[in-house]
Every structure is written in C-alpha cells, then in structure tokens.
Amino acid sequence: MATEPDVEPKQSKGGKRGLPLVPLLIVVLVVPVVTLALTEFVIIPRLQSSLGSGDSASHGKSEQGSSGGGHSSSGGGGHGSSHDGGDHGDLGPQNTYEFKDVICNLSGTMGTRFLKVSFEVAGSDPDLSSMIRMKRPRVKDAIITTLSSRTIQDLEVPGGRNALRVALITAINQAIGFEAVEELFFTDFIVQ
Missing domain, CATH: 3.30.479.30 (Band 7 domain)
Structure with a gap:
C-alpha cells in the first residue's frame, strides 16, 4: 500500500504539467496581437507625424544653405586682377x-x-x-x-x-x- 499513495502524487504532478500550457498559449497568442495593435495605431502614427514635421526643419536648412554670397556665373569677383583703388562701391550697412x-x-x-x-x-x-x-x-x-x-x-x-x-x-x-x-x-x- 505504500506504493499506491506514491503513485497518486505523481499523477497529480502530471496533471499540473498541463496547466502551464494555458498561460503559455495565452502569452504566445496575445502578445503578438497587442504588439501589432500598438505598432499600427500608436507607434507608426507618431513616427509619421514627427517625420512629416521634420521635413520643415530639413527644408529650412536647405534653403539656408542654398542662399549665400557667392559670385555669379558671369565671372570672378575681381580679387585676382590688379586693382587701382577703393572703388568697390557701397558695402551696405556697417x-x-x-x-x-x-x-x-x-x-x-x-x-x-x-x-x-x-x-x-x-x-x-x-x-x-x-x-x-x-x-x-x-x-x-x-x-x-x-x-x-x-x-x-x-x-x-x-x-x-x-x-x-x-x-x-x-x-x-x-x-x-x-x-x-x-x-x-x-x-x-x-x-x-
């Protein structure tokens, strides 16, 4: 009879082995669904709004970089040739x-x-x-x-x-x- 009670606890332990499968299946099925929902409805819209507004900053940088005080395509600035005096003209506000x-x-x-x-x-x-x-x-x-x-x-x-x-x-x-x-x-x- 001593062997019979030992068998019953083993069976009850075997029955407990099936219970961890339920939480495992829930985690395996629920986590991807929650991740997909967060990505689709929260993360992607935030990224799109920040990237959409980030274009204005990069657009501003390109405008700022393209304007400048370069010489026109008609020739140089006259700095390399001999020059007789200070007739550069009005330099603007000082x-x-x-x-x-x-x-x-x-x-x-x-x-x-x-x-x-x-x-x-x-x-x-x-x-x-x-x-x-x-x-x-x-x-x-x-x-x-x-x-x-x-x-x-x-x-x-x-x-x-x-x-x-x-x-x-x-x-x-x-x-x-x-x-x-x-x-x-x-x-x-x-x-x-």
Whole structure:
C-alpha cells in the first residue's frame, strides 16, 4: 500500500504539467496581437507625424544653405586682377547687432512646437547698437511677438522666411522708434 499513495502524487504532478500550457498559449497568442495593435495605431502614427514635421526643419536648412554670397556665373569677383583703388562701391550697412538663441512657441501648435532663431541686424546708423541696447526689452518683446504669431505653414511656404525677415525688420524699427535696421541675416533657424 505504500506504493499506491506514491503513485497518486505523481499523477497529480502530471496533471499540473498541463496547466502551464494555458498561460503559455495565452502569452504566445496575445502578445503578438497587442504588439501589432500598438505598432499600427500608436507607434507608426507618431513616427509619421514627427517625420512629416521634420521635413520643415530639413527644408529650412536647405534653403539656408542654398542662399549665400557667392559670385555669379558671369565671372570672378575681381580679387585676382590688379586693382587701382577703393572703388568697390557701397558695402551696405556697417553697424550690426546680434540676437542669439531667441526661442518661442509657434502659433497653432498648442505649445508643442517651437522656433529657435539667431540673427544679426544691420543698418547705416552709427547708433544702431546703442539704440537697441537701450530699448532691448521692447525690441525683444516685438521679436517674440512677431515670431510667435507665425505658424509652421507660414514658414514652409516659398518666401516664408523672407516674409518673416521683413516682418522682423519692421517690428524692430517700430520698437526703437525709427527706421534704423535695414537688413536682417538669419544665422540659425530651427523649427522643432
């Protein structure tokens, strides 16, 4: 009789071996379905939206890199030949002031997208830098107001950056009280 009770526990252990198959089958079947659903409905839409908006930043970089101060195809700049004097002509405004890392949220993004720009303004007035320094809070407010009123679509359209350039020049001139700023050069332009 001692052997009979030993047999029964072995059978009950054998019966327990079948139970781990149920959770294993559930895991094997449910995990791929959940993974597929998360990939299809969460991960891929997020990637598409970030890649779709990432095009604006790369588009901006290509515009910035393609513009420049190269010589035209009509010839060289005249630097290699003999030159009699200083008749280079008007070099444009010589007085500058630099704004570094101006950051603001873009309009229509509910605070999820921002614009970071650095730029330099130039004008022929010798007091340009001192005027901007004296009214820096007012000028900075005008710049941030102008930048934050733009949408991503405003910046993506052809000529959008030039329209922003003109709007910034106008805003800065209004903030300092007269037309001192004549040119604006973007040195950094990032949409994130």
